[in-house]
Amino acid sequence: MLSSDSAGAMITTPGEVSLLLERILGGDRSAEGRLFDILYGDLRRMAAYQLRKERSDHTLQPTALVNEVYVKIFGQNPPEARSRGHFMALAAQVMRRFLVDHARTKKADKRGHHPQMVPIENALIYDERRSDEFLAVHDALERLREWAPRQSQIVEMRYFGGMSEEEIGDYLKISSRTVKRDWAMARAWLHAELSV
Amino acid sequence: MTPEQWETLQGFFEEVIQKPLEERPEVLSRLESEIQDPAIRMELRRLVEHAEVGAEFLRPVAGLGLFPDRPALQQGDLIADRFKILRPIGKGGMAEVFEAYDSKLGERVAIKIIAPEFARDPSLLERFQQEVQIARRITHPNICRIHDLGEHHGLPYLSMEFLEGETLSKVLERGPLPLELWNDLAHQLLQGLRAAHAAGVVHRDLKPSNLILTGSRLVILDFGLARPILTSEDGGLTRPGTLVGTLDWMAPEQLLEEYDERSDLYSAALILVRALKQGSDTTGIGGLAGAVRRATTDTEFRAQIPKSLPAPWRYALLSCLERDPKQRPRSVEEVQKLVQAQHVLPLQLRHFAGSNWRSVAIVLVVLALFLASLRTLWYSRQKQPEGLKPGSVIMIAFADNTTQDSRFDGLTAVLREDFGQSARFNVWDQRRFREVARAMRRDPTVRPEGKQWREIAVREGVPLLVYSTLSRVGDSYVFSVRCEQIGASPETAFQKWDDTETASGPQDVFEAIHRATMHVRELAGENAAEISANNRLLQDITSSSWEAIGLYSEAQRSYAQGHADDAVSSLRRAVDRDPQFAMGFMRLGDILDSQNKVKEGLENWQKAIELARAQHLSEHERLNIESRYALEIKDFSKAEPVLRDWIGKFPNDPIPVQLLAWCLMQMGRYTEGVRFAQEAQDRFPHTEFGTTVLIRGLAALNELGDAVDKQLTILDIIARKPLAQEFHGTVAALRGNYPAAAGFFREVMLSDDTTEASRATAQLANLEADQGKIDEARKLLRDGILKDQQTGNAGFASQKAVALAYLEGIRGNHTEAIALAADAGSMSQYPWVIVQAVSILARYGSLEKANRLMNRFPAGVGPRYDADLFRMRGEILAAKRNYKQAIDLFEKASNLDRPQQPKEYLARVMDLAGDHGGARLKYQQIVATSFLTWITDDEWPATRFLARENLKNSRGE
Structure with a gap:
């Protein structure tokens, strides 16, 4: 089909994502398609990851989540992202928000349903049958944001966005050590909140 | 916890955590004795404990290691004892591609295998398999050849032609193509596309990264998203709300998930235009915004096409880039013909038009013959369908009445009703005609001719189009039907199903028509049992009087053109002629x-x-009448089972699905309602009604995100402009963007459509009042009433008058309020206006007028009307300070009323009766229902504003 030196949209040169993001920020919207093509696989994987516990007959498919990212991020203004890591974190956030909204409607769907307690790790993964737990994580993060916005953001970037400590530090203009410290604290707090 | 507390806590936390596990309890106890703030003290212990037990929490995630990047295949793997994997050559969204050696064919091949992470996604697997099935149907040098489908360790893969070269997107990064190369590649692209279309396949996702150049040969890749032409009915591979295709290269209609071969022409032309341009894209036509812009406004492509390009090519590209697919060339062959033309036809035509019309006619005839022969060639490769699938839609073209006898003008209505009996097939909704005409940028008041019907049918995906003619031969009549199967070859399209029946007199024409429809229903695949289950006499379904039917049709036409009064007078004569x-x-x-x-x-x-x-009405007509009546009198619980019955018996009719969605929402069952509305949008063509129902439902669920935007985009395309703007305005208001909302409403107020303009005035007044701008609202209503009176719209004037009366009342102008309410009540028949007028008259002491007005109200119609009666009696009792009984009546009314209706009356009287707690609760409910009340139009202005005020005041007590 394709030979390796010519895979076009499929093989990326180092730094290409940043370059494309720069072009997009500069107003060149044609770079969006290329960026999306390049990151599509990663976005798909991220979406599949967030939905991994889902049964196959679920109403949400990874494709829908990826399209949501496309529409949200490129829908109006160019994304304020400067690196691949940050773009992915942004995407993770969009997916997350979408799932939260989805969970809310599901919750509305089944009033009177009492959630069962499940291992807390499971609550981090979206499952439409257990929307309450999923929303609990979201709510906890929102609460944390009230007094510790940075920690809350770090959890979002690191856990849901898959950004490395260095990338987060770079983006938030803080040292990796601070990222590590904040992460440890936020993680303990989140665990405490969700274990009740 | 405050940010300061948290920071202090973090210091202590880290002090404990950096110690080895065994030392921590001691450090913790020491710190606890030092910390003054109990909140910090308790939180510290909790966090330290959880840092320990949750040590593995959130662990698996570090960098992108979250996503295992293990390739599906390794170098040296042997698949199916045949393909030896040589090396990876690429990675797409969901699949990986490897170069392999096929020992059976003795040549290199490419193996495309689904990435392990997606192997469990059924929609993907289905799409993958479809890719093979479709692509294997095509053998052409300009299309990547697919060999086989297999499975390796549970992962489906396919083997295909190995191509060495570069994608067009890569080539274009180096700059635009030289004209000669461009010309060569453009021809190859058309050739490939033509082969695919001939095999009945639309690509749907043409883009430069899907085109590969190997040597001087151009090959189209990736039919993964392609689908067979015109089988959207059994499709379903794409999830609802999921756009398929790549936005940058999509044709406008694909945004609405509609497409045919002309969508590929659009994408191909877009690629070709960009391949000629210096720089990748300076026009800002990328992304979703670009796709939407291309769909809603005419892009100036002319300026982007270099003048150096030969005129035939320029003309061909521009016609392929027409926003309306109907304006584009019909097929690749037509494009090729345009390109090969020595002169550009339209210029030629314009030239001839002034001098010699006969030459023009000759050119046209020759062209038509040529196109017809091309079409035959194309269609002849497609299979002739046998019968129609259950659920297919039959489109009935306006019947041709050649008898010069106007009493048969209702022929089309009769024919529609007769086909409408069938539970197996569905009749295309004629009311949709105006929407389609609008979407096709055609004048909806002009009756289409044969060829145009065909275009509508193709556009709507309708497989069977029925033309009919009634003519007179001496004393008898001849009725003939001609059935065209859309998608079949012109030679066979008209065969077999045509029928001619004769009648000896006007009454016998009913029988003749009925015989003809039975004939078609049978050949289309309905069996004898199905037919006899739904086989009423036409005279019973409609009327035995041709005159009555003719008048009925005339009324429908008048109404569609906005002449409601003429419609009423025709209908009155129709039921007078036939009281049955x-x-x-x-x-x-x-x-x-x-x-x-x-x-x-x-x-x-x-x-x-x-x-x-x-x-003996047909079942379809009975269900239609019964459900619509129940909806009309707002007896929703009665409507629901009838609508479900209708859906059960006629599962392919969109109307009951849309009505049920609406009905459920009216009962406060929004989630269910939205599900049906969404189903209707997914399964049937978009209609104005269906789209507005879905938007309202989404709003009621507070889902104001992209789902709503998508529906608004649809509305922009299919609906009347003022209506679409009204919806934009309301959505903006619900999103809290009041200036934008006001902007939309103001624009609608300037529209020629007096009905919409009047509604927008009322909505803007509501918006202002809701924000407490009572005086602005009053002014708007006052001006609005004058305008309604000028345009003769007494109903709307009365609605505004009662709203204004309410606002005057809360401003303390009681005399003014009474006068306005009395006026509104006397000129209106709307139940809501009468109820509100009675309420105002009663509360400001004009009890006699209130009583008189109440007695005009119809009794015993249905529960909703009873609720209104209870309310009016309650208002009168409340005015007499008999609060206990008033509340009793209001409770009764409230139980019969729609759940989402704000129960302002109950709150107010509870407050008066001294039940402040109960009133508070009701006010809170009112404030919380802001998203729900859009479902009901009948609401006081400022209801929520006043509720908020009341809550504020009661908090102050």
């Missing part, structure tokens, strides 16, 4: 209601119901 004409009474009731003649309207509805039950 149920459909006539129903339509009459329907129109009268909308004209503020509710009382007379209800009488006609009741007559229709009576006849529907007594007569």
